[in-house]
Amino acid sequence: MDSRQRLIETTLGLLRSQGLRATGLNQILKESGAPRGSLYHHFPGGKEQLVIEALRAAGDVIGARIRDAVEGERNAATALRRFTDAYAADMRQSDYQQGCPIGNAATDAAATSPAIRQVCDEVFASWERSIARSLERQGFESKQAAALAEFTLSSIEGALILCRARRSIEPLRRATQHIEVVLSTAQRRKRRR
Amino acid sequence: MDSRQRLIETTLGLLRSQGLRATGLNQILKESGAPRGSLYHHFPGGKEQLVIEALRAAGDVIGARIRDAVEGERNAATALRRFTDAYAADMRQSDYQQGCPIGNAATDAAATSPAIRQVCDEVFASWERSIARSLERQGFESKQAAALAEFTLSSIEGALILCRARRSIEPLRRATQHIEVVLSTAQRRKRRR
Numbered sequence: 001m002d003s004r005q006r007l008i009e010t011t012l013g014l015l016r017s018q019g020l021r022a023t024g025l026n027q028i029l030k031e032s033g034a035p036r037g038s039l040y041h042h043f044p045g046g047k048e049q050l051v052i053e054a055l056r057a058a059g060d061v062i063g064a065r066i067r068d069a070v071e072g073e074r075n076a077a078t079a080l081r082r083f084t085d086a087y088a089a090d091m092r093q094s095d096y097q098q099g100c101p102i103g104n105a106a107t108d109a110a111a112t113s114p115a116i117r118q119v120c121d122e123v124f125a126s127w128e129r130s131i132a133r134s135l136e137r138q139g140f141e142s143k144q145a146a147a148l149a150e151f152t153l154s155s156i157e158g159a160l161i162l163c164r165a166r167r168s169i170e171p172l173r174r175a176t177q178h179i180e181v182v183l184s185t186a187q188r189r190k191r192r193r
Numbered sequence: 194m195d196s197r198q199r200l201i202e203t204t205l206g207l208l209r210s211q212g213l214r215a216t217g218l219n220q221i222l223k224e225s226g227a228p229r230g231s232l233y234h235h236f237p238g239g240k241e242q243l244v245i246e247a248l249r250a251a252g253d254v255i256g257a258r259i260r261d262a263v264e265g266e267r268n269a270a271t272a273l274r275r276f277t278d279a280y281a282a283d284m285r286q287s288d289y290q291q292g293c294p295i296g297n298a299a300t301d302a303a304a305t306s307p308a309i310r311q312v313c314d315e316v317f318a319s320w321e322r323s324i325a326r327s328l329e330r331q332g333f334e335s336k337q338a339a340a341l342a343e344f345t346l347s348s349i350e351g352a353l354i355l356c357r358a359r360r361s362i363e364p365l366r367r368a369t370q371h372i373e374v375v376l377s378t379a380q381r382r383k384r385r386r
Binding site for chain 2: 021096098104111117166167
């Protein structure tokens, strides 16, 4: 792995476990083993640029997992369950140390870094579009699909916070069940029209 | 206001806007105007103790607002809407700078401070109990009331993250609508049994 990639992956791991504000360049350099010169060579904008690229990379990786889940499955609720089951297993395996890097960064950046906040918004929006497209394929019109996708994402983000506070995957499991209720209720109402 | 109270309120404001890890004792002292000696007098455990007391205080204030909302209203969904409408107004007024102090701290503390993580869990649990009691008064049995209360809280926590990332209160408004769907679906199913 080249030093650019090592810097990005180290930053991402720290963003997932300890958030944006706790993550400093010295720790990133130390844990990645990358030389200081390479940091300023690859990321002349310093920490903010490095964080933004790490968040975009995480957005792509998690976005691909969401797409894999929804494209392999006709039913959005089944896809959602497959995705959250895998996420719950990861969370348990990390001993609840690893939250959502975008959710963590958004929490920290909202009041402090407009550029990072905006990247978080863009990544959330791209995940929502994947979920929404899957709902459109199931017959939802685009406006409702977008609203349901946003709710699905925000419920999962909130459940991850409770999972970490509680050291349990139950909040994520229960959020998944309740999101399924919302999706199937919306489906039934759609049919009735 | 005495210096103990000033220290707690300053800490709380910083936890709401910038989170746990960004908040240092020097900034707390500077913004509160409290003398350094009073910090170690009132909080011999230093930052962790001060943060824990600030989180407990916030837990009580927000918990009282939740109780006021649910006790003044027979229908839990109506109470929820009243609570989230007020929260949305606050969020807009703070220009999206102020998130949930407990959600913010839980995100930061899960991997770094077991004591703070546990306080976050306790505060979340106390809020859930208020919501659950209101659902029990509406006729839900206690296990289902607890699961619905947890989902209600986690959906709101997640919506607050999206609101701050998006600089919009729409995620909270839509979360409220969808939680209402979950509650009314559960109510209908209960009646059918």
